[in-house]
Amino acid sequence: MTLPPLPRVHGGPDALGAPQVDFSTNSNACGPCPHALAAVQAADATRYPDPTYTLLRAALAHRHGVADWRVVLAGSASEFIFRMTAWVRREGGAKVHLPPHAYGDYAAAAQAWGLHKADTANHADLVWACEPASPTGQAHVGWPQALARCPLVLDCAYEPLRLSGQPTLQGSQRDAVWQLFSPNKALGLTGVRAAYAIAPLGAEAAVQQLETLAPSWVLGAHGVALLMAWTQADTQAWLQTSLQTLAGWKQRQIGLLQAAGWSVQPSDTPFFCARPPVDAVALCAALRTQGIKLRDVTSFGLLGWVRLGVLPPAAQDALMLVMAEKTFA
Known part of the structure; x- marks a missing residue:
């Protein structure tokens, strides 16, 4: 079944400007986080970032307790969503499974790359999950029976903002899926576009292929500053x-x-x-x-x-x- 056209609808500022x-x-209404804001404001925008992001990768890997190669940097969560979809399509994927109520870019990316909707996660070549989910803030539903059967991306955008409940996937289960993080929401700095994914174990080839699909300097200086601040204790x-x-x-x-x-x-x-x-x-x-x-x-x-x-x-x-x-x- 072909995915129907979906409008790009978002919260926040619109044609009328920023709401009072x-x-x-x-976004975290306690923000902006003063430490992250100071880091972004101090970012040196007169120079290119290190194109390999060596120090940033190491800091993010240390935070998650994973090997450096598992960190895939992205211009934003949306940029990674489109890049992952493109890679799955290039690898011969044809079907995508979406949460019943979900961020529109999952479907927009699938539509752009010609992926069709799978009725169940078990019949998909790419599975998107988000927990806690948006817009409901509830647990994800519709997990596939085998997490590693096809690329499953767990969007963790709101995990840092969790006020109650526990993640469904724990420990080795998370090592079997892609985990996507976009800390700008938790830090109250949604205008700074920066994200990263933690690749599953054994996905070295996929990581290399995703890197080839990314533009050079996928993160600017301000995005680097935001993500580096994210790794700090304060x-x-x-x-x-x-x-x-x-x-x-x-x-x-x-x-x-x-x-x-x-x-x-x-x-x-x-x-x-x-x-x-x-x-x-x-x-x-x-x-x-x-x-x-x-x-x-x-x-x-x-x-x-x-x-x-x-x-x-x-x-x-x-x-x-x-x-x-x-x-x-």
Whole structure:
């Protein structure tokens, strides 16, 4: 079955600019992380980075306890998604399996490279998984019976923001899959595009082939600075403190929404899906004119629901105030 055309819909700034109160992204609302921000601001943009990224690879490998060769650098998670899809297609792959509700670039990349949708993960040549998932913040569903049968990429973008629950894959199971990390969300610096993947054991040839598909200097100086800061102890300490703050904000935000008649899905992250007591599409459009943005998740296949990132109490109160003052069809 051919994948249908999907619009590129994202949270955050849009044609109207940056929202004053932005619930539409999954970025850490405690950010930006001061250590990472300082590193990015101090990056030397007058010179090329080391094209082999030797020190950065070693630092990331040390953080994950893996051999240096297993680190594959990427311009962003989206860039890696398209590159991995291209490689699978070049190797003769024809079918892709996607999560039921997922980031649109998985499908966009498959469509661009002519991969068709597989009904189950066991019949795919490429499997995408995301845990915690977006937009729901819940566990991934639809794991294949054999993790190593075909390339399975576990998108770990939101694992650093996990507030509850445990990863489904542990230990040797993770060594059988590709793990994709994009720390800019956890650090509150989504404007800096940088990512990396940890390759499965035994995937040396695949890593070399993926490297040949990448442009030279796939990461600029600012991306290098972000990822290097990610490996530092003070950055990780800040992140852990922020998770405690986010957990408190989340509890308050959910309480306010439920008191106002919203239905809220459970999640393990500082974002979640909720159904407002009015038409979700009309609500998002009307709130946007008031400087408040929610993420309509129709493009994820969840008609009638919105995704809300957890924001500080002042932002929560602003949303509730506008909701109380206006009538939404």
